[in-house]
Amino acid sequence: MIHIENLSFRYKNGRKPALDNISLTIHEGEFLGIIGGSGAGKTTLSYAINGVIPHHFPGDFYGSVKVANTDTFDTTPGRLSLKIGSVLQDIDSQMVSSVVEDEILYGLENFSVPGDEIEERLLSALEAVGILPLRYRAIDSLSGGQKQKVAIAAIIALRPKVLILDEPTSELDPKSSEQIFDLLKELNEKYGITIVVIEQKIMLLSEYVKKLAVMDKGRIILSGNVRDVLGHSSELEEIGIHCPRVVSLSNSLRDRGADVGGVWINLDEAEAGIRRLIYD
Amino acid sequence: MINLQNVSFSYNNEKVLSNISLHIDKGEFTAIIGSNGAGKSTLCRIMNGLLKPSSGTVTVNGMDTRTTKSSILARHIGFLFQNPDRQICKNTVGEEIRFSLDIAFTDKSMIEKRLFETLSLFDFDADSNPFHLSRGERQQVALASIIAAEPEILILDEPTTGLDYVECMKIMSIIKKLNDKGITVIMVCHDMEIVLDFAQRILVLAEGRLIADGETREIFKMEEILRQASLLPPQIARLAARFGFDDVFYVDEMTDIVLKRIKNRRKRTG
Amino acid sequence: MKGFFDYVPGSSYLHRLNPLTKLLLALMICIAAFISANHLFLVMLIVLNLGIGAQAGIFTRSVMLLKGLLKLCIIIFLLQVLFIRDGNVLVKLPLNIFITDGGISSAFMVVFRLVTATMPLALMLSITQINDLSNVLVTKLRIPYPYAFALTTAIRFIPVFANEMTGIIEAQTSRGVQLDTRNIFKKIKLVLPLCVPLLITSVRKIEGSAISAELRGFHLRTKNSCYKKYAVNINDICVIMISVVIVGSAILVNSIF
Numbered sequence: 001m002i003h004i005e006n007l008s009f010r011y012k013n014g015r016k017p018a019l020d021n022i023s024l025t026i027h028e029g030e031f032l033g034i035i036g037g038s039g040a041g042k043t044t045l046s047y048a049i050n051g052v053i054p055h056h057f058p059g060d061f062y063g064s065v066k067v068a069n070t071d072t073f074d075t076t077p078g079r080l081s082l083k084i085g086s087v088l089q090d091i092d093s094q095m096v097s098s099v100v101e102d103e104i105l106y107g108l109e110n111f112s113v114p115g116d117e118i119e120e121r122l123l124s125a126l127e128a129v130g131i132l133p134l135r136y137r138a139i140d141s142l143s144g145g146q147k148q149k150v151a152i153a154a155i156i157a158l159r160p161k162v163l164i165l166d167e168p169t170s171e172l173d174p175k176s177s178e179q180i181f182d183l184l185k186e187l188n189e190k191y192g193i194t195i196v197v198i199e200q201k202i203m204l205l206s207e208y209v210k211k212l213a214v215m216d217k218g219r220i221i222l223s224g225n226v227r228d229v230l231g232h233s234s235e236l237e238e239i240g241i242h243c244p245r246v247v248s249l250s251n252s253l254r255d256r257g258a259d260v261g262g263v264w265i266n267l268d269e270a271e272a273g274i275r276r277l278i279y280d
Numbered sequence: 281m282i283n284l285q286n287v288s289f290s291y292n293n294e295k296v297l298s299n300i301s302l303h304i305d306k307g308e309f310t311a312i313i314g315s316n317g318a319g320k321s322t323l324c325r326i327m328n329g330l331l332k333p334s335s336g337t338v339t340v341n342g343m344d345t346r347t348t349k350s351s352i353l354a355r356h357i358g359f360l361f362q363n364p365d366r367q368i369c370k371n372t373v374g375e376e377i378r379f380s381l382d383i384a385f386t387d388k389s390m391i392e393k394r395l396f397e398t399l400s401l402f403d404f405d406a407d408s409n410p411f412h413l414s415r416g417e418r419q420q421v422a423l424a425s426i427i428a429a430e431p432e433i434l435i436l437d438e439p440t441t442g443l444d445y446v447e448c449m450k451i452m453s454i455i456k457k458l459n460d461k462g463i464t465v466i467m468v469c470h471d472m473e474i475v476l477d478f479a480q481r482i483l484v485l486a487e488g489r490l491i492a493d494g495e496t497r498e499i500f501k502m503e504e505i506l507r508q509a510s511l512l513p514p515q516i517a518r519l520a521a522r523f524g525f526d527d528v529f530y531v532d533e534m535t536d537i538v539l540k541r542i543k544n545r546r547k548r549t550g
Numbered sequence: 551m552k553g554f555f556d557y558v559p560g561s562s563y564l565h566r567l568n569p570l571t572k573l574l575l576a577l578m579i580c581i582a583a584f585i586s587a588n589h590l591f592l593v594m595l596i597v598l599n600l601g602i603g604a605q606a607g608i609f610t611r612s613v614m615l616l617k618g619l620l621k622l623c624i625i626i627f628l629l630q631v632l633f634i635r636d637g638n639v640l641v642k643l644p645l646n647i648f649i650t651d652g653g654i655s656s657a658f659m660v661v662f663r664l665v666t667a668t669m670p671l672a673l674m675l676s677i678t679q680i681n682d683l684s685n686v687l688v689t690k691l692r693i694p695y696p697y698a699f700a701l702t703t704a705i706r707f708i709p710v711f712a713n714e715m716t717g718i719i720e721a722q723t724s725r726g727v728q729l730d731t732r733n734i735f736k737k738i739k740l741v742l743p744l745c746v747p748l749l750i751t752s753v754r755k756i757e758g759s760a761i762s763a764e765l766r767g768f769h770l771r772t773k774n775s776c777y778k779k780y781a782v783n784i785n786d787i788c789v790i791m792i793s794v795v796i797v798g799s800a801i802l803v804n805s806i807f
Contacts, residue, residue, distance in 0.1 A: 036444075037444040037445070037446055037447075038414050038415055038416055038443065038444045038447060039414050050765060052761055052764070052765070056760075056761060056764060076769065077761075077764050077765050078764060078765070078766075078767045078768060078769050078770055079770075081765045081766055081767060085765075086765050088758055088761065088762055088765075089758075090754075090755065090758045092710060092755070093710075093754070093755035093756070093757075093758030093759045093762070094758055094759065094761075094762035095706075095759075095762075096699075096703070096706075096759065096762065096763050096766075097680075097681050097706075098556075098557055098679060098680055098681065098706055099557075099679055099681065102679070102681040105777055105778075106763075106766055107766035107767055108777065109771065109775040109776055109777050110766060110767030110768065110770050110771045110775055111767050111770060112770070112772075112774075112775060115777060118777050136559070138556075138557060138559065140556065140709060143316055143317055144316055145316065154766070155766075158766070167442075170441065170442050171441065172316065172470075173314075173315045173316045173470050173510065173511075174315075174470060174472070174510075174511060174512060175315055175510040175511070176315070176316060200442075200443075200444055200445075203515060240444055240445050240446030241444075241445060242445040244515060245473070245514070245515045245516050245531055246515060246516070246519065248531045249516065249519075249531045249534055249535065252531055252532070252535045253535055253538060253539070256535060256539060258538070258539065258542060267515065267518060267519055267522075270519050271519060271522050271523075274519075274523065274538055277538060277541075277542055278538065278541040278542055278545055279545075325720070328724060330720055330723060330724060349728075349730065350723050350724070350730060351723070351726045351727070351728045351730070354723070354724055354725055354726035355726060357724075358724075358725070359721075359724035359725070361717070361720070361721050361724075363717065365747055365750060365751055366714070366717045366718045366720075366721040366747055366751075367718075367721040367722070367725065367747070368747060369722075369743045369744060369746045369747050370743075380725050380726070383725065383726040383727060384726060411750065425725070426725060429725070429726070
């Protein structure tokens, strides 16, 4: 689905490369989390996938990025957005309308979706993210979580095969953050949309995503199944990524002689592991 | 230090805070938790006099916020906002800190002394341009310029939102250091692990009401209260609760209890 | 603070009109205000404005708008009264200043005109969704889309920037900057440096908006892209005719009196 090969990028006027020799393949139907400290290059990588780089931000671009067999270099971010939908970091500035309905219509209109199909797509997008009652509301009057859902609905109305989100929960409380991730999980499982999400909250990621890629200084230093990645907890700690506490718990039990099996990555696994240890 | 008595606050005819009474003593480290829109930020702004209560009274060191100028209250309370970019308005880190010092002190030698102390506490280069720094570093610059003026109380409105773990720990360790020196800290925070690790006391807000106020570990045991506020206890506490282990919050505590249970089982079966 | 330009949802007669009709009505009232040289007619136009506000369910806002304009009106009124010396002298003040009946008359005229010409546009923006306005500008008036987008983005960002400015003022007040001073010169001196953070945030937000639009096919939009249809019906024709009548009567009143 997404194929990145030896990608390096340096922003014009940038001293160091923002991306340094990245190779990454994301298959259809995956739910991938990207983590890393600030300045690690996560947002730049998302721009490279949706074509904003090199088309919007100039700079030195090496290597190749292919999304659904299209080289991002040969097309425009607008054209690409039919294949890959992007939710940007700043919720407020990415809205182009003042009313929810118009925000969803915007992309549909631009891509000349036929009139009789527009209404149906509008409704199903609102329905899919569970904000049908908000259709006529002013965007200014919504909460952060609701705005985030509007942004996602505006993208999935275009029926992209891939969805890439840049820290969609950064402004949200724990409950709304979980709601957003529940929604992403549903889009991934029910509609088969490939999802790539950049996120600082590793505990949240480990409850939901199947794969993780870890970035540091413009490179991907680890990638794979969540369990394999979190197994390197001391290396992650070194680059400033703090694993969920159940990971530390399984390490600590293992170090003190308990047979924990593999690393526990989330609450359910930790519960099952402890039950096995103390009851079986 | 800070005293709120039957404080309510309405905005556009909507009640944002209703009937809140509380007292915060010198040297406390208090966390305010609650979901988006519960009134946490409003409560902070009520405490430092940016907002005046619609009814009830707020006093800071005995001064009524309704009758005291906000510039005078600012001498006692430092306020760090979530977004440092709303605060930073000078071209170098040194000037930014000096800007706060010029407001707070008149004595030239005092200003120079505090500038030097603050720069070394944070390990800053005075000539660096804040706009070339990362978000986390800018947050530190904002914090530095606030604490340079030596406030007795520090209010932090989501100081770690948008920061990575390292940046987060850097900010929190400085705040901890200040608290150890006796500065009162009040912090809004969404990250329950940070609240657990740093705060001694928690205020739980839900729909503008103070639904719980108590010691950190006690509050994190009140699952029903937290549920009302749409919050969850820290991860290890949640895990412990699934086994009915009481008063377990940290990895070490959980490790000990699990190992003890394993030993007991061996005794019984062996 | 609620702005004067943000959309107030509703389904009044005026809300349901074609955006172009609303724009036309607003412009015609403005034009009538500038043409008319009759005090009574101008006062009637102000009443008409308030009536429009009442019909659209935003009467309170219309009154607030009037109040907001009051300060400016007083300043302009005083300047006019003190510096226009046509007609008969009514009062003689020291420093060789006269107050004349002509001065008072023209001061009232200027103030009335100012009010009548400002209100309609603000009211129109309160009852018209900015996207609808942009859509009719593109589809009916054939204005190139990038210009319409720039216009709508500018208007949409007014409350965002106002919010940002409030946040900046809060942050600075909290660190002890005396923005609550009554000395206007001191205040300006204190507020000016705050434009730095505002500017930086604005540039960042506008950049985000541009990327977001680009990622949703901004460049592919044509004048036929718009999904909503903006039909002109009998109500619109009525209002258009009323607008013409308003300008007509302004001319008529001028020629009679």
